[in-house]
Amino acid sequence: MYDYLLNAKQLKMRDEVRDFVKQVPRQMIVDMDEENIRFPKEFLQEAGRRNLLGCRYPQKWGGRDLDWPTTAMIMEEVGTLGYIFACTFGVGAELVCDAIIQHGTDFQKEKYVKPLLAGEKFAAECLTEPRGGSDFFGATTKAEDKGDHFLLNGQKRFIVGAEGADFFLVYARTNTDPNASPQDALTCFIVDRTDDVRVDYIYGLMGCRGGGTGRIVFDNVKVPKENIVGELNGAYPVFNTMMIPERLGTSAMTLGPARSALDVATRYTSKRKQFGQTINRFQGVSFQVADAAMLVDASRSQVYTTALAVEAGIDYRRIRRLICETKKFVTESCQQAVRNCMQVMGGIGYTNVYPIERHSRDLGLASIWVGTNEVMSVVAAHEWYRECGMNKETTWERNYENDAAEADAEDEKIYE
Numbered sequence: 082m083y084d085y086l087l088n089a090k091q092l093k094m095r096d097e098v099r100d101f102v103k104q105v106p107r108q109m110i111v112d113m114d115e116e117n118i119r120f121p122k123e124f125l126q127e128a129g130r131r132n133l134l135g136c137r138y139p140q141k142w143g144g145r146d147l148d149w150p151t152t153a154m155i156m157e158e159v160g161t162l163g164y165i166f167a168c169t170f171g172v173g174a175e176l177v178c179d180a181i182i183q184h185g186t187d188f189q190k191e192k193y194v195k196p197l198l199a200g201e202k203f204a205a206e207c208l209t210e211p212r213g214g215s216d217f218f219g220a221t222t223k224a225e226d227k228g229d230h231f232l233l234n235g236q237k238r239f240i241v242g243a244e245g246a247d248f249f250l251v252y253a254r255t256n257t258d259p260n261a262s263p264q265d266a267l268t269c270f271i272v273d274r275t276d277d278v279r280v281d282y283i284y285g286l287m288g289c290r291g292g293g294t295g296r297i298v299f300d301n302v303k304v305p306k307e308n309i310v311g312e313l314n315g316a317y318p319v320f321n322t323m324m325i326p327e328r329l330g331t332s333a334m335t336l337g338p339a340r341s342a343l344d345v346a347t348r349y350t351s352k353r354k355q356f357g358q359t360i361n362r363f364q365g366v367s368f369q370v371a372d373a374a375m376l377v378d379a380s381r382s383q384v385y386t387t388a389l390a391v392e393a394g395i396d397y398r399r400i401r402r403l404i405c406e407t408k409k410f411v412t413e414s415c416q417q418a419v420r421n422c423m424q425v426m427g428g429i430g431y432t433n434v435y436p437i438e439r440h441s442r443d444l445g446l447a448s449i450w451v452g453t454n455e456v457m458s459v460v461a462a463h464e465w466y467r468e469c470g471m472n473k474e475t476t477w478e479r480n481y482e483n484d485a486a487e488a489d490a491e492d493e494k495i496y497e
């Protein structure tokens with residue numbers, strides 16, 4: 082369906098991922114949605130056994146040295162099972178690993194990344210707090226320097242893998258200077274699960290169930306100094322690099338459920354008959370399916386374009402804009418695609434006879450997590466104006482404003 086985007090090596094890898102996806106039992110999908118499974122350890126263990134986790138990272142630490150477009154393909158394929166599969170696949174191996182690989186020590190990579198990518202350990206990422214959501218740098222979880230260790234106190238909520246993870250990547254306030262800028266106030270830590278790490282609440286979710294999403298309380302947790310990721314008070318650069326896999330990975334995995342819904346709706350509308358003909362012969366139906374295909378194709382194009390931009394190593398601020406645009410466009414487009422697919426199925430699409438209603442519930446999360454889509458607009462707008470230099474002399478090669486017959490009517494160009 083999108084073979085044309087992949088080279089021979091990537092196609093081989095895709096077939097490997099499809100083999101993995103194929104063997105996931107339907108019962109596991111159902112059990113997760115019904116919360117009979119609270120965290121999919123077996124799924125992650127099998128992914129690890131097949132060396133499919135964190136393929137972008139160096140072989141030395143358990144990855145495969147692959148690139149971003151390949152990662153995008155893997156996330157999409159895994160996402161076809163359901164959004165929560167891609168969430169749990171990605172949170173540990175893509176996000177937590179990214180922070181440790183890029184900013185951590187070899188000791189941390191040996192101790193945490195290797196077993197994580199082998200599917201032997203599970204990790205969760207802890208940014209969001211009850212009071213600090215979109216305003217993430219307003220986090221109040223604290224880590225006090227006690228000489229040979231830090232003492233961690235506070236709480237984080239909506240954490241995928243709260244139940245199930247063996248360790249957590251936690252952002253906490255370490256700078257006691259009240260005048261310190263928020264960007265210089267936080268440190269990133271690896272925190273092992275101990276008795277002082279409590280899960281006080283597991284959320285009843287609309288979708289994306291089975292990922293152990295909960296509120297975690299850190300109650301006088303001793304964190305060894307060697308578990309700082311990056312620098313003391315240096316969480317900002319960690320956060321910045323993590324946003325790439327968070328938002329680009331989320332965009333890629335969002336393609337999965339939309340593609341699965343499109344597949345189901347295409348088959349159904351080719352077989353279901355009303356008024357003596359299959360319903361795909363009604364333009365009211367086929368146009369909705371075609372629009373869904375268009376939205377998925379356009380989304381995938383954007384994911385791959387941004388993946389290539391990341392690979393090319395263009396400047397970080399432009400990447401930030403591209404990633405935020407991509408996350409917003411793809412998540413909203415795929416939500417619309419799934420809505421179209423459900424609509425053309427009629428009543429049966431709204432039932433659990435087909436998986437579209439599950440994908441529809443699950444994808445509600447896509448525009449909320451890893452930064453809401455409103456926050457994506459805030460960042461994209463900020464970076465766009467900065468990039469275009471609207472506050473200083475324009476750097477565009479041509480002044481397009483003059484391409485109008487009355488362009489010289491300066492008295493009509495009123496700005497204040």
Ligand SMILES: Cc1cc2nc3c(=O)[nH]c(=O)nc-3n(C[C@H](O)[C@H](O)[C@H](O)COP(=O)(O)OP(=O)(O)OC[C@H]3O[C@@H](n4cnc5c(N)ncnc54)[C@H](O)[C@@H]3O)c2cc1C
Binds near residue numbers: 241294452454456
């Ligand atoms: C199922 C689930 C799983 C999650 N998994 C994780 C996880 O594993 N780890 C983790 O750390 N977090 C996780 N999250 C948290 C998620 O990233 C946050 O919920 C999200 O960033 C929004 O924060 P909030 O819920 O506090 O909403 P708020 O920040 O309170 O936002 C409420 C509303 O205000 C809007 N808003 C806020 N600020 C602005 C602004 N400046 N301009 C315009 N609009 C604004 C928001 O867009 C939103 O519509 C998860 C959430 C859910 C629901």
